[in-house]
Amino acid sequence: MSNSLLALVLLDSPATPDMSAIAKVLRARHPELGTEVGENGTLPQVQPNSPLIRCGNEFVAVMSMPARIPDDPGLWSRAGWSWPESKTVAARHRGHLIVSMLGQGQRPLIAARITTAVIGALIATMQECSGVVWAGQVARPAKLWLEMSSRSFVPFPDYPFTLWVDILPFQSDGKIGAITMGLSAFVGREIQFDTGKLTLPALIDKVNGLSAYLIEHGNVIKDGDTIGKDERERIEVRYKNSEVFGGLPVFSCVDDFA
Incomplete structure (x- = not known):
């Protein structure tokens, strides 16, 4: 198999x-x-x-x-x-x-x-x-x-990818965040998104959309890339081992970097 x-x-x-x-x-x-x-x-x-x-x-x-x-x-x-x-x-x-x-x-x-x-x-x-x-x-x-x-x-994007990926909220250092489980089977890493700006529903929606994009297109996001829906939205993506989740390899996404 x-x-x-x-x-x-x-x-x-x-x-x-x-x-x-x-x-x-x-x-x-x-x-x-x-x-x-x-x-x-x-x-x-x-x-x-x-x-x-x-x-x-x-x-x-x-x-x-x-x-x-x-x-x-x-x-x-x-x-x-x-x-x-x-x-x-x-x-x-x-x-x-x-x-x-x-x-x-x-x-x-x-x-x-x-x-x-x-x-x-x-x-x-x-x-x-x-x-x-x-x-x-x-x-x-x-x-x-x-x-x-x-x-x-x-x-895409209407196939049932939510059967394959969990998105779980968490809190760390006074911020809210969301972590995926299951995305690594497709692209080798999970998403960890920490935000000081978004509400929890907006955060889940953002991680949901990014997960679907990566499942469809593969690992097309490189370490250090900045992503967003337009020029005003700047989300930095880094390849890291999560400090919150026991060294899990993640796409670390932050929307309030300098």
């Missing part, structure tokens, strides 16, 4: 997906994809027990695991900001599915779109699905994923 965009679908009870049913639902939800189920061993690198779905020219593997995912208190603490029932769902699940695109070298956005579509089809087909953990960083309820994954292939 490939990259850091591996996803885990939580199951209230262990279950093995009917891959023919998954492919049928996937074709109905995303007719633009050429979808079919691969035979066991279709590709040399595939293990005999790895069910495959072919989506266009790509293959996605879905493996059923009759066990809980490793406990991660930090993940579920973050998830609680937007999903109050997340810890309850995490505590009750008894199995999970591992979903990942096969191979190396795909653009992260392409892998994210296809994997997200497959997960949506899994949830639509399996009543046991209760939540999704994306790239080990972001947890979302299955119902939300089912709804938003229908937009997996719509044009």
Whole structure:
């Protein structure tokens, strides 16, 4: 399996997906994809027990695991900001599915779109699905994923990137800030935005827009660049290891520099 965009679908009870049913639902939800189920061993690198779905020219593997995912208190603490029932769902699940695109070298956005579509089809087909953990960083309820994954292939900026990236507020040195979790799977760093000017809703909106831009275009912002919507808005971006979040590599954004 490939990259850091591996996803885990939580199951209230262990279950093995009917891959023919998954492919049928996937074709109905995303007719633009050429979808079919691969035979066991279709590709040399595939293990005999790895069910495959072919989506266009790509293959996605879905493996059923009759066990809980490793406990991660930090993940579920973050998830609680937007999903109050997340810890309850995490505590009750008894199995999970591992979903990942096969191979190396795909653009992260392409892998994210296809994997997200497959997960949506899994949830639509399996009543046991209760939540999704994306790239080990972001947890979302299955119902939300089912709804938003229908937009997996719509044009920028309307695809469901908020399934892939969390934006969390914080306070430090008398200022408010926001940090992303999950963006590093696409561009190698998170965004940490500290402001002495913006309100919290405006700050979240700003980080949301910058996250979407980076997911779409890749890491096109260089250390020391100044960004903004016009000449009056000057936001300095520095490559740093966060002092607030344990040395996490970030795009450090400041809007009140001299």
